Structure formats: structure tokens, C-alpha cells
Amino acid sequence: MINILPFDKFLQTLQTSNRTLEFFVDWQKCLKNKNEISISLNHLNFLLGKDKKELKADIKKLFEEYPKAFDILNLLIAVRDKNDLVLDVDGNFYPLNSYFENYEKIYKFICQTGLEQIFCDRKLKDLNDFVFGIEVGLDSNARKNRSGKAMENYLSNLFARAKLNFKEQVNIRKFKDLHQAFGEDIKKFDFVIWGTKTTYFIEANFYTGSGSKLNETARAYQDLALKFENFSNYEFIWITDGKGWRSAKNKLQEAYKYVKIYNLSNITDFIQKVKNAIAQ
Numbered sequence: 001m002i003n004i005l006p007f008d009k010f011l012q013t014l015q016t017s018n019r020t021l022e023f024f025v026d027w028q029k030c031l032k033n034k035n036e037i038s039i040s041l042n043h044l045n046f047l048l049g050k051d052k053k054e055l056k057a058d059i060k061k062l063f064e065e066y067p068k069a070f071d072i073l074n075l076l077i078a079v080r081d082k083n084d085l086v087l088d089v090d091g092n093f094y095p096l097n098s099y100f101e102n103y104e105k106i107y108k109f110i111c112q113t114g115l116e117q118i119f120c121d122r123k124l125k126d127l128n129d130f131v132f133g134i135e136v137g138l139d140s141n142a143r144k145n146r147s148g149k150a151m152e153n154y155l156s157n158l159f160a161r162a163k164l165n166f167k168e169q170v171n172i173r174k175f176k177d178l179h180q181a182f183g184e185d186i187k188k189f190d191f192v193i194w195g196t197k198t199t200y201f202i203e204a205n206f207y208t209g210s211g212s213k214l215n216e217t218a219r220a221y222q223d224l225a226l227k228f229e230n231f232s233n234y235e236f237i238w239i240t241d242g243k244g245w246r247s248a249k250n251k252l253q254e255a256y257k258y259v260k261i262y263n264l265s266n267i268t269d270f271i272q273k274v275k276n277a278i279a280q
Helices: 007-012 027-036 038-047 052-065 067-076 096-100 103-113 115-120 127-161 176-182 212-227 243-256 267-279
Strands: 085-087 093-095 166-171 188-194 199-206 234-241 260-262
Touching (some): 007 243, 038 052, 038 067, 038 127, 052 115, 067 096, 067 103, 067 115, 067 127, 103 115, 127 234, 199 212, 212 243, 234 243, 234 267, 260 267
Parallel strands (some): 234 260
16 A cells, blocks of 8 residues: 555545635735735825816826826726726627726726715725725735645745755656656756765645545646656655545545545645665
8 A cells, every 4th residue: 555544544644724814815926916016006096085176177187197097996996907808888898998998987997886976985095005905905805816826835844843955846857767757848857865875855835625626636746656656766645635625535545545645634644754864
């Protein structure tokens, strides 16, 4: 049996989350995104506190002096893509940025999106703060991608504390014999750990939700493990976790027969195995 831990036990020890407090918001990215459009936001601040009767005329004045300011109006309604299509009252579809072509369309956009209230109610003092809040909200959409990075960061800290000789994001080209076996498949491994006699190639991921991606991953790593069978000095290790696997347990169980798999509950067993081999 390639894995010592019975599959049922492996499944039972899958963790619900790998989120630390730093996971939730990428503050640096939010600040960077806001700062990149701060000039436009500062120009749009001119419209804050205007009377509704004056708003259209002030939009015209600002558009004539600095039309680029209105190119970021989509962000004020928490939409990143200016090419997103919207439906008008006549049943026609238009991209958002088509509303930014002249001051009359901009006025229409501001009124119909409800931004008129934001500009005219005199409660908002600075659009920079407003957009920073929007960026924090939009950043929540990136959490799914950060889950994998959080897994890598956690493992990197574990390997460092164990004083293992490892490197992150290693291109297969660094190993000519392995590269030849992979052919045109130019792969990067999340980690490579160098032992005394064995070099370990590691892929790591964490899945909180279900989906076809899990089945594809299980199949891909099962195929990947087969390519390592011809190398006595190389070993492929898959470290994965997350309750999402419970919805794809059949595919994971199949891979468990052929791939050396660890989760966060028993990863210390792998680390100890590497340390013991080095000590011999």
C-alpha cells in the first residue's frame, strides 16, 4: 500500500479551512488599485456635494476639462470590467464604457445607477475612501485563488522550521532527465525538497468547495505520479486538504492507490520521514 494512513482516516482528517487572519484582505493590492486611479478620483471629488439641479452642468464642465476622470465610473458601482454589458429600457445591450463617451451619457449613467445620490447627499467627503472600500469588497472575489497560496505559505513555514533544503516554484527544466521524461510538458512544482538520496517534487492545494476541478486534479496527479516511477532518486508527493474533497472522494480514493498523498493532519509524518532519511 503506497499510503500508510487508510483512506477513510485520511478523509476524516480533512480540515474545514486553512485561513489565517491575513487571508481575508490583500491590503497592499487594494491600496495599489486605489492609488492608480487617485488622480481621476480627485477630479471626480469636484462633483461631491453638488445640488441635483447643478449636477448635469458640473458634469459637463468637468468632462470638458478632464474627460479621463469618468473612465473609472464603473468602479464606483463595484464593477471591474468596463466592457460588462448592461440592458437598457428598450431591451438593447451596451457595454458600460459606452456611457462614458460624452457628458450627457455620463449624467444618464450617474442617475440610473443611483450614483446621483452619492454625489449629491453631502455625506461623502472623498471618493478615495469610497473606492478603497469597494476595492476591499471586490478583493473578496480573489479569496478562492488565495486559498492555494495560503496552503503554500503554510507549508513553506513548516519546511523552513524543519530546516529542510527546499525551494518554491521550481521549473522542471532544472532536472534534465525528468524534463526528458515529461517531453513538452513544461511544469513548475510548488516545492522541491532535496534529501540525501531522494529529491521530492511536491504539489500542494486546498479545496473548500466542490467542482469538476477536483476530479481533474486527481486524474492529473495520478498521471504525474506514473512518470516518476522510472526514477529511483525522485519522488512525487501530493499535499492536499479541504472539505471539498468529500464531494469528490471517489476520484481521490482512486488516486490514493497510486500517489503518495498527505494532508495537513499528517504532513509532519512526511517531514519526519525526510529528516530521518537525511540523518542516516
